[in-house]
Amino acid sequence: MTPLPGGRLVPPTRNTQAKLDRLARDEVRANETPQHSVAAILALGANLGNRAETLDAAVRDLSDVPGILEVTLSPVVDSVAVKLDGPDPDAPGYLNAVARVRTTLSPRDLLAAGAEIERAHGRERLERWGDRTLDIDIITYGDLEIETPTLTIPHPRAVERDFVLGPWWALDPDAILPGVGPVAELLRALQTTPIETERP
Structure with a gap:
């Protein structure tokens, strides 16, 4: 309940209570360990240092995480x-890819594993949307749809990022973004054709 001046408590409205219930449910689901392995899509990006080496190392590191059973990397794109x-052509460019993993980790544990790999490669969170040695985001986790203060799945900005959708489409032309639609259609809506890049 919400306290008012004078100490009176006001019960939550129906809409507020529904939001609280949904948040509580999503928090539970974010921490649930699946009974069977789940396919998840991770977005990888780097624009500092030796970007190609970093992405290669990140894939190896993901493969070494207990609970990650399989890692398949998409083509790499330059962005x-x-x-x-908005876009900053004066900043160092990114190499981007997506990795399809099969995992028995909970969504929250998968997020923590990605953050640990980021730190191992020198990631410093000094500036929001700043340059980075490595970025690992969860895009999807099976068909899960959750929203918590620290984890939203599917990734809320995946639909507008051709550097995520392009590699994902190249890896799996039939891919679906849960709750949204086919990745191929989302790419067409962005009027973007994914272009593979040779690794430097």
């Missing part, structure tokens, strides 16, 4: 850095 105020 312009995106900052808070």
Whole structure:
């Protein structure tokens, strides 16, 4: 309940209570360990240091995580850095890819594993949407749809990122973004054709 001046408590409205119930449910689901392995899509990106070596090492590191059973990497694409105020062609460019993994980790544990690999490769979170040695985001986790203060699945900005959708489509032309639609159609809506790049 919400306290008011004078100490009175006001019960939550029906909409507020529904949001609280949904948040509580999603928090539970974020921490649930699956009974069977789940396919998840992870987005990988790097725009500092030796980007290609970093992505290769990140895939090896993912393969070594207990609970990650299989890792398949998409083609790698080159992209312009995106900052808070939009694309920044003056910033170092990114190499981007997606990895399809099969995992028995919970969504929260998978997120933590990615963050640990980021730190191992020198990731420092000094600036939101700043340059980075390595970025690992969960895009999908099976067909799960959750929203918590620290984890939203599917990734809320995947639908507008051709550097995620392009590699994902190249890896799996029939891929579906849960709750949204086919990745191929999302790419067409962005009027983007994914272009593979040779690794430097």
